[in-house]
Amino acid sequence: MKTVEREDDERLPIEASQGERVNFAELYEQNFHRVYAFISRRVGTRDHAQDLTAEVFHQALASIGNFRWQGAPFISWLYGIAANVLSAHWQKCGRSPAQLAAGWDQGGPEEIERGAILAELVDSLLPDQRTVIVRRFIEQRSIREVAKELGRSEGAVKQLQLRALESLRDKMGRKI
Amino acid sequence: MNRQVDADELNLELESWLAGKEIEAGPKWQSLLAMAAEVRALPYPEFKNQLKADLLENVDTHEPGYIAFEQVTGAAAFAEVLPIFGGRDFRIFPADHRSFVVSFISHTALIVLIASGIWVGRGTVLKSTRITPELTYLPSSGGGGGSGDRSPIPATKGTPPKMNDRQLAPATIVVRRLDPMLPVQPTVVGPPDVKLPQSSQIGDLISSNVVIPSNGSGNGGGAGSGSETGLGGGTGLGYGPGSDRGTGGGVVRPGSGVSAPRTIYDPEPEYSDEARRVKHQGIVLLSIVVDQQGxxxxxxxxxxxxxxxxxxxxxxxxxxRFSPGMKDGIPVAVQVNVEVSFRLY
Incomplete structure (x- = not known):
């Protein structure tokens, strides 16, 4: 029953996208974090990871009409595109065959899933907690800068930081 | 108080880690530092939305999926068109043989007359027009314009002149004075950066009159069925069926065969500092037009x-970004109200 439900869940937005490509937005939302997690664990910098992720989705959108449902999850098809994009990127960087092989060993399915879940959990934090987490660890701003943006004291921002990290840790523990 | 102490302690560890220093976090903070490290690998928050907008930007909403043409071939096609020729199948048209003959002869005569070149305006010659494929969407600004010189013949089909933010000469099709002292390029009034289809023949895009030079049944000095000095069936200095200036296109509302647009990408609004400080909340109601591009x-x-x-x-x-409203399978500009909610949790 679960397999059938999952198939139906995926099939409808895929067929909708093949009919009207503007409906690709739903597939994008469902799979963005997994694709990014797959790529980010295999490239050195966030900028590279974002560029290559963008390339994957542009290629996916361009060729969605060619996708044929064969029972495998749609994400598998996206991983295939991502693998090609990564290969091209590494070859451009001049990686040796041994290095190419080693690159594929980074980040298995569990790690990718964990990255996707974490991204969703960050999105679901309370607004001020989310702001602190994003500014501090993704954008690497100081406590002072974040306090000024939120109109709060530095002490209050540190407490938000503590509560946000605890919340993420606890929820990740429950999800996995 | 203990909570603040913990927060300060954790922050010290995090600062060292962010600065790239080697740290040995005690068991108390290890799990939270590990969590911070995982968060650090996430993309910039605006990247996801920007990429989505970029992907949707490149999607052509006028794909075949919007307009369903049924391809009929072979015997089925013949059966469909048979009634037009007075065939036995009267399902669609109760055709009559005599009517068909009269119609055929009169249409042939008309074509011969046109081809003979009898109807040529004095001093003006209609050149064959080719509407450039440069037409981009006309912003649904609700504007429009119209004019004419009370001719019984509709304005000639053609393309509007360029848009400018002021008008020195109205867009006429039949020019009465052929040797003006100071020639001025005709324009319609609207945003100069709006791209309208261009050709060698000024006229009304939607007119059925492709032969006879005419300024149309309106009044005002331009061309069309409207009034003032624009071009088209509206009122004003612009182009189209609307009023005032710019271009019009008959913005519609949902209902009566028009489907409402649907949101496909709706990022949350930002809070203003002023409202956040006093925790002001509520709903802003906006009236918008969702155009054919969503x-x-x-x-x-x-x-x-x-x-x-x-x-x-x-x-x-x-x-x-919206999936646009549709009428008869074609995207149309639709006016709707949108509620934007501001809540502080």
């Missing part, structure tokens, strides 16, 4: 919330 235009505040939130709501809706 973007919001002509955004007006129907119900204000104040404290800078109206502007934030407008900024957010400008970034929204």
């Amino acid at each position: 973007r919001a235009r002509d955004i007006h505040v129907a119900r204000s919330l104040g404290m800078g939130l109206d502007e934030k709501a407008i900024d957010a809706v400008r970034r929204w």
Whole structure:
């Protein structure tokens, strides 16, 4: 029953996208974090990871009409595109065959899933907690800068930081 | 108080780690530092939304999926067109043989007359027109214009002149004075950066009159069935069926065969500092037009919330993307109201 439900869940937005490509937005939302997690664990910098992720989705959108449902999850098809994009990127960087092989060993399915879940959990934090987490660890701003943006004291921002990290840790523990 | 002490302690560890120093976090903070490290690998938050907007930007909403043409071939096609020729199948048209003969002869005569070149306006010659494929969408600004010289013949088919923010000469098709002292290029009034289809023959895009030079049945000095000095069936200095200036296109509302647009990408609005400080919350009601490309235009505040939130709501809706409203399988500009909610949790 679960397999059938999952198939139906995926099939409808895929067929909708093949009919009207503007409906690709739903597939994008469902799979963005997994694709990014797959790529980010295999490239050195966030900028590279974002560029290559963008390339994957542009290629996916361009060729969605060619996708044929064969029972495998749609994400598998996206991983295939991502693998090609990564290969091209590494070859451009001049990686040796041994290095190419080693690159594929980074980040298995569990790690990718964990990255996707974490991204969703960050999105679901309370607004001020989310702001602190994003500014501090993704954008690497100081406590002072974040306090000024939120109109709060530095002490209050540190407490938000503590509560946000605890919340993420606890929820990740429950999800996995 | 203990909570603040913990927060300060954790922050010291995090600062060292962020600075790239080697740290040995005790068991108390290890799990939280590991969590911070995982968060650090996430993409910039705006990247996901920007990429989505970029992907949707490249999608052509006028794909075949919007217009369903049924291809009929072979015997089925013959059966479909048979009634037109007075065939036995009267399902669609109760055709009559004599009517067909009369119609055929009269149409042939008309074609011969046209080909003979009898109807040529004095001093003007209609050149064959080719509408350039440069037509981009006409912003649904609600504007329009119209004119004419009370001719019984509709304005000649053609393309509008360029848009300018002022008009020195109205767009006429039949020019009465052929040797003006100071020739001035005709224009219609509207945003100069709007691209209208261009050709060698000024006229009304939607007119059925492709032969006879005519300024149309309107009045005012331009061309069309409207009034004032624009071009088209509207009123004003612009082009199209609307009024005032710019271009019109008959913005419609949902209902009567028109489907409502649907949001496919609606990022949350930002809070203004002023409203956040006093924890001001509520809903801003905006009246918008969703154009054929699924973007919001002509955004007006129907119900204000104040404290800078109206502007934030407008900024957010400008970034929204919609699946456009449809009429008869074709995207149309639709006017709708949108609620933008501001809540502090």
